[in-house]
Amino acid sequence: MAVEPTFQYTPLNTGQDIRLVALGRETAYDVIRCRLVDVPISTRPAYEALSYEWGPSEHDESIYVNDALHRVRRNLYDALISLRNKASDRLLWIDALCINQANVPERNHQVQLMGTIYSQARDVLVWLGLPSNDSDVAIRYMRNITHRQVVRGSVNQNPGPQKEHGAQLDAVAAFCNSSYWHRMWIVQEIQLAQNIIIHLGEASISWDAFARALKSIEGAASVKHSDAVKQIQGSMAVKLVEYRQSKERALKHWLITCRYSLCMDARDKIYALLGLAEDCTGLLAPDYSKSLSQVYRDVIKAYMRNGVGDFDVVALSEFLQITLGNQDEAIQLGLDDLEPIWICGHLSVIISEIDEEPHDISSSETLVPLNVIRTPTLTSDIEGNISHVLVSPQNSFRILNHQVVVGDDEIRFLSAAGEESVGRQICKETPNGKNKKENAEKDRAIQVRDFVAGDGRDRVIGLAPSHARVGVMICRLPNSSISLIFRQKADQWILIGRACTFNPLYVSRDEAATLWPQCSDESFPSSLKSRKAILLRLNFSIFQRLTSQNPAMEKVQNVRALSLA
Helix, strand or coil, X not given: CCXXXXXXXXXXXXXXXXXXXXXXXXCCCCCCEEEEEEEEHHHCXXXXXXXXXXXXXXXXXXXEECCEEEEECHHHHHHHHHHCCCCCCEEEECHHHHCCCCCHHHHHHHHHCHHHHHHHXXXXXEECCCCCCCXXXXXXXXXXXXXXXXXXXXXXXXXXXXXXXXXXXXXXXXXHCCHHHHECHHHHHHHHCCCEEEEECCEEEEHHHHHHHHHHHHHCCCCCCCHHHHHHHCCHHHHHHHHCCCCCCCHHHHHHHCCCCECCCCCHHXXXXXXXXXXXXXXXXXXXXXXXXXXXXXXXXXXXXXXXXCCCHHHHHHHHHHHHCCCCCXXXXXXXXXXXXXXXXXXXXXXXXXXXXXXXEECCCCEEECCCCCCCCCCCCHHHHCCCEEEECCCEEEECCEEECCCHHHCEEEECCCCEEECCCECEECCCCCEECCCCCCCCEEEEEEEEECCHHHCEEEEEECCCCCCCEEEECCCCCEEEEEEEECCEEEEEEEEEECCCCCCCHHHHHHHCCCCCCCCCCCCCCCCCEEEEEEEHHHHHHHCCCCHHHHHHHHHCCCCCC
């Protein structure tokens, strides 16, 4: 028996070419046949773009591409069956077919074009899958609502939802909470589309009709307290309807907005939003050969603008490490990553009250920063006399006219097991005389102390490492829960670690401009406008560890209530 040939991609002709799928018309048989056509995107060909979720990873359905056998996932197969025209071919763009996913350079380049692909498509076809028992009820019901609105001439007259419509509203709630709406990539696909048609099996509804129906349901007084309407209001579908009205084009905005959206590849938490991020044009591009840590680094660097500090880059780093990090791959830059980065700080207050006894926080975190940078400085009163602080290219502070260099071997961490490791996980002598590396696998308790610093508007409360005492200085980092702790030792102030503060210092961009003038390695201010302002110049590896999020601290910050008079 002859073996059927399997489909093989041929390279695209130019950097501006895309492939389109000519989906064969419906036949008496269920065999799907299609052709791939290469076209320059600059010619603005007429096509429709498919927006769907890939679904389970098994490629268990067969189609024919250019007369050769090709395997696709079940959800795409169902979409192709349902979307075929009866009399003619249908020209579509479908990522799983139009991009050679196994070719990383091609994938990088084609993903970079996806914003253009979806914005130029005649229609974007949203595929929610095959209908369930009552899902087609949802589309019929929403169509009826919008039809009556057209007849009456106003959305605000709320002609549809009534108390007796419970079954229909339950169907709409299920429709709005389909797993499709939680997919990361659809945010860009929906946001950039000119026209959208939502398909559920053979049934369909336009995006405008869908949006009008949701507005009518949310505004109907007779049903607004029902469980179904609450599920609709809290759904990602409703949020996406709202997002489509937004003109925001900053990556940080969309990262926060879409922080709960899902994707199989954590790098797509960034790459799926680049089509919306006009502030990152020319600064960030998809590259699936890079690790998660490298993608994190690229985003931070894009916001540093050739060495010029962004005042809330600490908060961005903290957020990225929570959002991108996962059990399979944590964000971790090598200690040899010495490229500099600037951060802003505010020397706020001295700790005046602190628990006498530390208490435990359970954690299995690999490393909890303790002495992130151990830096002596040559001044006896950092709070009263500080004009500005700048860290030199060798990880040192510049205070007034003094500068002290600190070596990499002074970087220290505390493991969850309670052991201290130095620098690049250097072996150290243990009490029994044997050398061993820290064991980050053990789940031991981390000890912290509650503290109060300052009063009135300057009051700060939070958690400090167990070695912190009354009299240490809190340096707050803007728009972040992370603060630095300085301890006075003789005529020196040493940065001994970090604290978790429950009332972060929120600073607007205008306020930041008055505190921290933008600076670079070649040009930094001779003085700052506030004696409490501080500028730190760190290398990337130190910065990443400084802003890493300890899960135990995150948990305590969210649920622990401090009652302090």
